[in-house]
Amino acid sequence: MSLPPGLLISAPASGTGKTTLMLGLLRALTRAGAQVQPFKSGPDYIDPGFHGAACGRASVNLDSWAMRPGLLHRLIAACDGADLALAEGSMGLFDGVACPGESGTGASADIAALTGWPVVLVLDVSGQAQSAAAVARGFAAMRPDVALAGVVLNRVASPRHEALVRAGMQAAGIEVLGALPRLASIEMPNRHLGLVQAEEHAALDDILNAAADFIAQNMDLPRIIAAARPTGITAPNATRTAPPPGQRVALARDAAFSFVYPHLLESWRAAGAEILPFSPLADQAPDGSADACWLPGGYPELHAGRLAAATRFRAGLQDFARTRPVHGECGGYMAMGTALIDKDGARHEMAGLLGLVTSFAKRKMHLGYRLARLHSALPGHAPGSRLRGHEFHYSTILDQPDAPLAEVTDANGAAVPETGSRRGNATGTFFHMIAEAT
Structure with missing residues (x-):
């Protein structure tokens, strides 16, 4: 090297x-x-x-x-x-x-x-x-x-x-x-x-x-x-890679869902996972051969009308979640919810896997590191796992009726109300995962 x-x-x-x-x-x-x-x-x-x-x-x-x-x-x-x-x-x-x-x-x-x-x-x-x-x-x-x-x-x-x-x-x-x-x-x-x-x-x-x-x-x-x-390192130390969400992972990837860290995808591939991209904005459903689906963050609020009109995507995601896990981070989480209200106050129906309703009509910044301890499993991580990540968005939660996914704190240990949520095989968080915590 x-x-x-x-x-x-x-x-x-x-x-x-x-x-x-x-x-x-x-x-x-x-x-x-x-x-x-x-x-x-x-x-x-x-x-x-x-x-x-x-x-x-x-x-x-x-x-x-x-x-x-x-x-x-x-x-x-x-x-x-x-x-x-x-x-x-x-x-x-x-x-x-x-x-x-x-x-x-x-x-x-x-x-x-x-x-x-x-x-x-x-x-x-x-x-x-x-x-x-x-x-x-x-x-x-x-x-x-x-x-x-x-x-x-x-x-x-x-x-x-x-x-x-x-x-x-x-x-x-x-x-x-x-x-x-x-x-x-x-x-x-x-x-x-x-x-x-x-x-x-x-x-x-x-x-x-x-x-x-x-x-x-x-x-x-x-x-x-x-x-x-x-450069002060001579060789990379051995380190456990992040476990993949599944062996075959359907990954939403387009202008609305683009925020996923390359080091996570590398870790998934290093563990033998195959990543199957699909585009919700092109009205594509997740690959039916996948055993897990991951919706990254991005800018769904800028494409809310197209996502609401993407009936094949929404029906395919609903069908996928009946038997296999689906997880969303931030923008992906919002798209899995019941509705998204844009900055002009217009309501757009989302996939409905979760009861989450979010709004950009009244913007409020949520920013900072997050440490989460999972109450329930999310794809690739068992209950009790501790994950480090960050949150950065301007949406406001209007309704979140589902069970909390995790106990979430900021970098100082203070509780954060955005706990994520779960319903059946669907899970979502407002924080973007970076790595597992020790």
């Missing part, structure tokens, strides 16, 4: 420019002939899709709160054979939860410490000059096990502004790896859950090329590559 050196792109806070730098570097380095393996720190379905589009290699999620060290090591080994590993952090570098999980608090700094990858810190320097060096110096000193490769100055207003910020960095002993002027044309479009999915963006390739041009013009790419350090 030959693991390449790596870097982690992070920042003091969200909205500072991490994603623009990450995508620009991925595309620019790939165009230059490098094989770059992307990673994403934390629970995120959207950014990895853009990473893959930028460089042609599937991005891998790394999560220190939800994943055991052995699983993290196995996933980091995805960079085997690449020239460079490049990870994008989430939120601020040291932002995580108060109570550690399997391998840390979920902070991007945990991944930097585990791998030995130095941090490229993106600083929004608008509205400040030499004072930015104090921020950088504080980040450099915060954790002895996390190294700072240098900073990228973002949203620089003028050459004079850049010179002042650089002077402050030089006095503080902080290396400046690049300076990026304001450029709104390559900012990614947003949706209520974050970035629009990569496959939905018609002009994505043009945006990625523009980002690459922008980064190549304003940064010294050889210096970036030289700042990388060896």
Whole structure:
């Protein structure tokens, strides 16, 4: 096994420019002939899709709160054979939860410490000059096990502004790896859950090329590559893979149901399971030869009318659930319910496997890590199993008459009312599973 050196792109806070730098570097380095393996720190379905589009290699999620060290090591080994590993952090570098999980608090700094990858810190320097060096110096000193490769100055207003910020960095002993002027044309479009999915963006390739041009013009790419350090694991530790829901798994997969972590699908396949995709939006029913059905999260609220009109899908799912298990996560859970009310207040009938009624007419954010102890089995996991995952949606529960599926708490141990539910062979949760808990 030959693991390449790596870097982690992070920042003091969200909205500072991490994603623009990450995508620009991925595309620019790939165009230059490098094989770059992307990673994403934390629970995120959207950014990895853009990473893959930028460089042609599937991005891998790394999560220190939800994943055991052995699983993290196995996933980091995805960079085997690449020239460079490049990870994008989430939120601020040291932002995580108060109570550690399997391998840390979920902070991007945990991944930097585990791998030995130095941090490229993106600083929004608008509205400040030499004072930015104090921020950088504080980040450099915060954790002895996390190294700072240098900073990228973002949203620089003028050459004079850049010179002042650089002077402050030089006095503080902080290396400046690049300076990026304001450029709104390559900012990614947003949706209520974050970035629009990569496959939905018609002009994505043009945006990625523009980002690459922008980064190549304003940064010294050889210096970036030289700042990388060896990956601190030599081989993946042995770790139990996640058990599959069944031997043959019907998996909903289209624009409404796309949020499933690749490492889970890999684990299912490694255990010998066969995955049989189908599209509810194309009015397809789950494969009749499957022995379990899984509906991932996504954006069912954007396609509620089509799902309500997909009579073959709904009838097929109902027939499947009479004899075999069906499980849904978040959007899949909503689609298994009785009805979904969209943002305009229109009611759409769903599959009716569960009594759940959800509404987007009154939005309320539900966000955070989740630890669940199952009261009843869900496909692949026995009663009493403990699962780690995360919840991120804006729907409100209007009715949930079925038995609770699990006892669910947040990362601090506080009870969460979204317990999931079960009825017959149907189960569903609002949290997305990441891994089994110890």
